[in-house]
Amino acid sequence: MSETLQNESLATDPDTNRLERAPRRSTWSAYLHSPLGVAGGAVLVLVVLAALLAPVLAPQDPSTADLALAFHGPTTGHPLGLDSAGRDVLSRLLYGARTTLGGAGLAVAVALVLGVPTGLVAGYRGRRFDGVASWLVNLVMSLPAMIVLLASRAILGPTVWVLMLVMGVLVAPSFYRLTRGVVADVRGELYVDAARVSGLSDARIIGRHVLVVVRAPIIIQAALVGGIAIGLQAGLEFLGIGSGDTPTWGAMLNEAFQNIQRSPGLIVWPGLALGLTSASLVLVASALRDALEGAGGARRARRRPAPRTSTTPVPVPAPVPSSAGSDVPRGGLLSVRGLAVAYGTDDDAREVVHDVDLDVGPGEIVGLVGESGSGKSQTAFSVLGILPRGGHVVRGSVTVEGQEVLELDERARRTLRGRVVAYVPQEPMSNLDPTFTIGSQLAEPLRCTLGLSRRAAHARVVELLRQVEIKDPERVARLYPHEISGGMAQRVLIAGAMSGDPRLLVADEPTTALDVTVQAEVLALLRRLRDERGLGVLLVTHNLGVVADLCDRVAVMQDGRIVENGTTAQVLRRPEHPYTRRLVGAVLDDAPCREPWEPPSSAPDRTEATA
CATH class of the missing domain: 3.40.50.300 (P-loop containing nucleotide triphosphate hydrolases)
Known part of the structure; x- marks a missing residue:
């Protein structure tokens, strides 16, 4: 009974929530509710741990060879057997994970460092920097990637690290164009203008309000680029364009393919490692993207616009002093x-x-x-x-x-x-960032422009909400914009405008x-x-x-x-x-009221018409 009355009061009071609060999940909780994401994450964690602990887990040195034991099957000291040179397959698989994953990580890191910051600045600021950066990106994208990689190998050496460094530069434009496109769409949002008016710097706005929108696409792109880097690296090694005797999964594939008729089982382990790692990267990225965008369910839901009212009648103003x-x-x-x-x-x-x-x-x-x-x-x-x-x-x-x-x-x-000078904008719901709580959005300008601590800023936010006549300001500060009414949102914006006195x-x-x-x-x-x-x-x-x-x-x-x-x-x-x-x-001040509608007397009776 008490819950029913409370929900009814929430629906009728214009200064309380128009929607019943749904239980929110954290990003981690939302991720754990994805079975594929959990499975992919478990596989990826095992692969990374195996690569990091290779010196401990490997039965022997990956380069130690014994031709007398070539193509020997699994034994107590060699659980996966030995290859054509008598080297332990498990040891080479573990050490190969270090080289393969490390090279892919290097390519992704270089692409992120070069592509994301320039895309953020170009998308947010535009103008001359955008023009120059876009020209350079188009130039890099016009280069034939494989020819550049082969030329780099000939000039700089055959190590996998050099090849992955060059690849990171070649794929950086994909991050730039993705980031720039998303930021260009976001920079026109009203909550970005509201953040500017509140005194936040461009760097603070980009880091807080813009980057949070870009992170999900970047995660997906990073997973795809990581998979491509692993596959390209394995492909080059498979073709013999690799780093010599350094153990990699691609080199193991090359050797297994050359001896596939004598020992077909050798191709299973590096192929399985490549397939599982690439698949787990995609699964983890998709689940993490969904968790970031969907944690809290309705946190990013479209807000229902409040009904627009007609122009109120103009009262005759009293004479002013x-x-x-x-x-x-x-x-x-x-x-x-x-x-x-x-x-x-x-x-x-x-x-x-x-x-x-x-x-x-x-x-x-x-x-x-x-x-x-x-x-x-x-x-x-x-x-x-x-x-x-x-x-x-x-x-x-x-x-x-x-x-x-x-x-x-x-x-x-x-x-x-x-x-x-402070600003109270139109459309209150559109001027609040849906990804942050009310208290967080009001506290950010206080901490940035006035230098308040986190605790002092929170206390100031609660006091501001109380000054604009919001009941239970502590609770409202913990809500998200979609959980409050349009009237309360307007009061929140007024409180934010008055925060700097x-x-x-x-x-x-x-x-x-x-x-x-x-x-x-x-x-x-x-x-x-x-x-x-x-x-x-x-x-x-x-x-x-x-x-x-x-x-x-x-x-x-x-x-x-x-x-x-x-x-x-x-x-x-x-x-x-x-x-x-x-x-x-044009204001309908003295217009007479409309007469109530009555049906015409000549209208046929509905019963007779039916008969």
Whole structure:
């Protein structure tokens, strides 16, 4: 009974979980639930241990030969028999594992070191580095691999380590292209922009939010490359293009094939070792990939979008005190002058924001209003320095507390963001990384920008969640984004924005995806934070009801220009510009209620029609 009531309360309370929490598995637990992965892992561990312990397990030295015992069968001291030169097969198999696995590991390591970091940087930063790196990758991929390996053997020597080193360089482009492609898709995610605005450096964002998305494909690619390296190495040895008398599985295959008619059993052991090792690599990689992506079941599940609400009616705002503002903007905290934003190159640039003037004072909430595509968000992004790729400020000035923002480098902008200027984005669920808990995501900027310890950051996170009126903040800090409602997610983002105690808050449509009840609670929260902290707020919205309820002044944008600016009462009650009058007139404020629907009296009776 108590569980039923608890689940019902979770479903009806907008500030609690919309989904019942499913038991989460750790990555290790999820891996252990894969029988094929466990079997492959067991085989791979045995092979690696056998290679590492070869000096202990081998009955004798792998190079010791006795022609009198050639092709001798299994005996007490030689459990797998002897080869054509009287050498112990088991000893050569164990020592061959060291050479074969070591060479494959070297090739994979070289490919990872060369391919993954360059792919991360090229995919995240792009521009000139991406162009140069892609050109070099295409050059390497155009080289015939086998010819390069043969030439390397002739020049550098026949050792397996040299061949695997060269192979690692040749396969590094596959890691580069894989990593770059995944990162290029991820870098546009809203939670990456949210991490940038919170003050995290690019290296921190790549290591925390981007690399976690790339790791599963990299694991699969590493397993495939490892299998290819083992097979290629064995193939070269089988053809006699190897490292002489050094024991390898490929050399054992070569010798067994030459004597297959006299002793066919010799080909079984190196062939079995190659097959089992390659298969176990693939099984382990697949199971590990599934465990990383599926641990916790719904951790990466698609979140259901909260219902979008229609525009709320515009109440007639009460007259504001004279100190709240006038037709002349006050400024003092944020001042935007002559701002113009364009997309594209100089020859084909398209200007989307034209000569915008805007001011926000301490303790003042200014609404930036306009229909979709009017340039509201582009103006806000210019203030934050997070314009999408291809966008740039062509002219104008943006000052925060008297400091020119547009002239700052990226390091100085990171210092400004989160501490002086904070951001509450649109679509709260998309701005939270689904792979980390709420507490972890809020604590990361605190540890990075403020230098707090792990314990101090956690205590600060709990206090922030409590300040934004979240019940049971300790429990919420342990939840993942998919386990909370849209209203709670918006409160979490507000808590993250306030973590650095900023003086200016840029809120981009903070209530768009919320129902009316939760929308009112979020607006009340913003109003309380403004009153308690003297916070200046730039509110980007198309909802005139929100503007009437919260804002002190309003700036109306159309086609990238400010067409009207004034107090909320002046703009909404006595709009001067035709576009503003059209916006206000589009709100269904005094529309009569629709009459209830009744069926026509002439409709035939259903019983008679059936008869």
